[in-house]
Amino acid sequence: MRRYLLRKLLIYILTFFIAATLDWVLPRLVPGNPIQQLLAKIELQPGTYNATYKLYMHSFGFDRPWWDQYLSFWKALFHGNLGISIYDFPKPVTSVIADYVLFTLALLIPAILLAYYAGNKVGAMAARRKSLDNTVLPVGYLLTATAYPWLALLLAFLLAAGGIGHFFPISGGFAYGLLPNWDWAFVWSLMTHWFLPFLTLFLVAFGGWAIGMRNLIIYELESDYTHYLEALGAPSRLVRKYAYRNAMLPQLTGLALQLGVIVGGAIVTEVTFAYPGLGYLIFQAVGNDDYFLLQGIFLFIIVGVLAANFIVDIVYVIVDPRTRVGISGA
Amino acid sequence: MGLKVDQLRICYRTLRGDVTAVDDVTFDIADGEIMGLAGESGCGKSTLGNSLIRMDVRMRQLGGRVELDGAELPISDARAMRDYRFKVVSIIPQYAMSALNPTRRVGKMVSELLRSRGFDYKSALPEFERRVKLVGLDADILKRYPIELSGGMKQRVVMIVSTLLNPSLLIADEITSALDVSTQRAVGEMLLEFRDRNFVKTTMVITHDLSILAQVADTILIMYAGKLAEKARTDVVIGSPLHPYTQLLISSLPEVGVRHDEHTLVGIPGRPPPLLNPPSGCRFRDRCPFAFDRCAADPPFVEVQPGHSVACWLHADGVSPAGGAEQC
Numbered sequence: 001m002r003r004y005l006l007r008k009l010l011i012y013i014l015t016f017f018i019a020a021t022l023d024w025v026l027p028r029l030v031p032g033n034p035i036q037q038l039l040a041k042i043e044l045q046p047g048t049y050n051a052t053y054k055l056y057m058h059s060f061g062f063d064r065p066w067w068d069q070y071l072s073f074w075k076a077l078f079h080g081n082l083g084i085s086i087y088d089f090p091k092p093v094t095s096v097i098a099d100y101v102l103f104t105l106a107l108l109i110p111a112i113l114l115a116y117y118a119g120n121k122v123g124a125m126a127a128r129r130k131s132l133d134n135t136v137l138p139v140g141y142l143l144t145a146t147a148y149p150w151l152a153l154l155l156a157f158l159l160a161a162g163g164i165g166h167f168f169p170i171s172g173g174f175a176y177g178l179l180p181n182w183d184w185a186f187v188w189s190l191m192t193h194w195f196l197p198f199l200t201l202f203l204v205a206f207g208g209w210a211i212g213m214r215n216l217i218i219y220e221l222e223s224d225y226t227h228y229l230e231a232l233g234a235p236s237r238l239v240r241k242y243a244y245r246n247a248m249l250p251q252l253t254g255l256a257l258q259l260g261v262i263v264g265g266a267i268v269t270e271v272t273f274a275y276p277g278l279g280y281l282i283f284q285a286v287g288n289d290d291y292f293l294l295q296g297i298f299l300f301i302i303v304g305v306l307a308a309n310f311i312v313d314i315v316y317v318i319v320d321p322r323t324r325v326g327i328s329g330a
Numbered sequence: 331m332g333l334k335v336d337q338l339r340i341c342y343r344t345l346r347g348d349v350t351a352v353d354d355v356t357f358d359i360a361d362g363e364i365m366g367l368a369g370e371s372g373c374g375k376s377t378l379g380n381s382l383i384r385m386d387v388r389m390r391q392l393g394g395r396v397e398l399d400g401a402e403l404p405i406s407d408a409r410a411m412r413d414y415r416f417k418v419v420s421i422i423p424q425y426a427m428s429a430l431n432p433t434r435r436v437g438k439m440v441s442e443l444l445r446s447r448g449f450d451y452k453s454a455l456p457e458f459e460r461r462v463k464l465v466g467l468d469a470d471i472l473k474r475y476p477i478e479l480s481g482g483m484k485q486r487v488v489m490i491v492s493t494l495l496n497p498s499l500l501i502a503d504e505i506t507s508a509l510d511v512s513t514q515r516a517v518g519e520m521l522l523e524f525r526d527r528n529f530v531k532t533t534m535v536i537t538h539d540l541s542i543l544a545q546v547a548d549t550i551l552i553m554y555a556g557k558l559a560e561k562a563r564t565d566v567v568i569g570s571p572l573h574p575y576t577q578l579l580i581s582s583l584p585e586v587g588v589r590h591d592e593h594t595l596v597g598i599p600g601r602p603p604p605l606l607n608p609p610s611g612c613r614f615r616d617r618c619p620f621a622f623d624r625c626a627a628d629p630p631f632v633e634v635q636p637g638h639s640v641a642c643w644l645h646a647d648g649v650s651p652a653g654g655a656e657q658c
């Protein structure tokens with residue numbers, strides 16, 4: 001089991017290496033130059049543009065050969081240094097990310113966990129009750145197939161039509177007039193701004209888990225071990241317990257596979273609601289040709305997704321005895 | 331007392347109509363008897379076996395009655411049958427290799443199953459372990475997961491689990507089909523052992539393979555296209571069968587112990603008729619080398635000698651075809 005996890009870890013490290021390299025290459029393939037963007041923002045003495053440009057190119061290291069830039073990228077990375085943001089010049093990228101990441105985590109973690117939990121429960125119930133199934137199946141398919149911005153708009157519209165739209169603002173992370181401060185007004189503002197983007201992410205993922213669970217349970221209920229239990233008169237309580245547990249395993253694999261997709265959904269959703277998370281920051285970084293910030297955010301996301309995958313791997317080993325048995329080489 | 335099945339008819343509801351897979355079937359199995367049920371694939375053997383323990387949603391009982399140990403077995407009443415399953419009627423399924431929940435240790439699964447049926451695992455454990463050893467397994471298999479067991483081990487585990495509560499009737503459906511010859515013999519020995527030790531009272535061994543029946547069965551019932559063809563003691567069925575279908579089955583039987591599959595076993599040309607709207611008259615008529623004009627009517631299943639019944643006009647002296655005068 002330790003060998004298995006070590007092997008997994010090695011694969012994740014390799015993945016990280018490749019992803020980080022791509023993360024370094026890709027922004028450099030995009031046309032445009034961050035120094036030009038930066039200089040356009042500051043007022044310069046007439047006639048000093050060329051000299052200043054050279055100076056900045058040099059201090060950011062953009063005038064060095066590519067391999068040299070690449071090596072310093074890794075060197076800096078190991079020191080936890082992701083460079084200086086151009087969008088929010090001259091703040092370090094890490095502290096810009098730190099300002100935004102909590103919003104993203106506050107959206108993603110509850111949305112992923114609650115959708116996974118509720119989707120599995122409702123899917124299992126749908127597999128048992130025909131009447132519920134007739135609702136869950138079409139609604140689930142509709143939800144998973146819906147594009148995030150679409151659902152976002154629809155939710156905002158529905159709430160407005162229901163007369164409670166003003167409770168749930170559709171833009172920003174908290175009300176403009178407020179200063180970040182742990183008082184009730186601010187916390188309330190945070191929660192109401194959080195609600196719609198959260199609900200959007202939750203609903204799309206929920207639909208997918210519910211349908212997946214429903215189909216898996218129906219499959220498990222047709223399997224040989226189910227038929228054997230039934231032939232021996234086992235009550236449906238036991239039969240369903242086994243089916244649910246066994247159907248959880250592919251769902252868990254699905255969770256690992258879906259993490260990246262969900263993060264992608266969060267980016268789109270944050271942009272739609274101008275919610276100040278990493279997705280929104282990506283949008284800003286792209287608009288400002290901010291290589292370093294973009295790199296930093298993607299690195300952060302890559303590490304986050306890989307770490308979450310690793311956690312799912314560990315959970316899987318714990319819940320599926322077959323992997324444990326297989327791993328110990330029995 | 332044993333098992334008495336009387337004029338049982340079971341059909342499958344399908345979109346195209348009813349498929350009567352068990353058609354007017356009557357037979358007995360005495361206490362302590364092992365009856366073999368044989369016939370080509372698709373002739374209704376599993377349907378008959380399953381109907382005695384668990385009808386699936388598409389199955390309907392069209393008629394007949396089943397009696398076990400002197401009391402009616404309510405096979406059509408799924409709720410009432412639940413209490414009989416495992417305790418009174420049990421089954422070793424064809425799919426023994428995949429019958430165990432892959433994510434539960436064997437012992438844990440058995441304990442949950444027993445508890446769910448109101449039995450105490452702790453008090454059943456010594457007997458269970460004794461039987462595990464009896465079939466040549468180590469008691470530590472209870473701590474293992476099914477994937478840690480070989481196919482033969484899983485088969486044996488399922489056999490002892492199914493018979494743990496000493497059922498009156500045991501149905502063993504094609505339990506040797508997936509096994510090699512030496513394992514087949516070992517499984518046969520186990521069935522005999524279970525009977526001799528009174529783990530089970532009556533046993534019905536369903537197979538398309540007559541050679542395993544030669545080893546274990548006291549009597550053999552041959553089915554063809556949902557109907558009974560012949561029933562007699564094993565030595566009579568193997569040695570001097572009367573029904574042309576049985577004769578062809580026996581003559582196509584390779585030397586005992588040679589492995590063969592369903593298709594090479596039955597070297598009889600042609601195929602059984604469809605069970606959805608089957609033809610009238612003897613169902614074997616198309617393939618029967620002895621077919622004659624009387625065979626246009628349905629042959630009755632009659633006892634030609636004590637304990638030997640057959641459904642063929644060649645052996646129905648003095649019986650008129652249903653609904654008509656005897657033809658000459």
Ligand SMILES: Nc1ncnc2c1ncn2[C@@H]1O[C@H](COP(=O)(O)OP(=O)(O)O)[C@@H](O)[C@H]1O
Nearest residue numbers: 342344349351371372373374375376377388605
């Ligand atoms: N679920 C079903 N629906 C309709 N027909 C079925 C179903 N299961 C079996 N049958 C039909 O019933 C007949 C008997 O099947 P079965 O009892 O499985 O035969 P055997 O066990 O002798 O091979 C077959 O002709 C098959 O086509």
Ligand code: SF4
Nearest residue numbers: 612615618625642643
């Ligand atoms: S009744 Fe006729 S067709 Fe049927 S088995 Fe006998 S001889 Fe053959």
Ligand SMILES: [Mg+2]
Nearest residue numbers: 375376377504
């Ligand atoms: Mg069968």
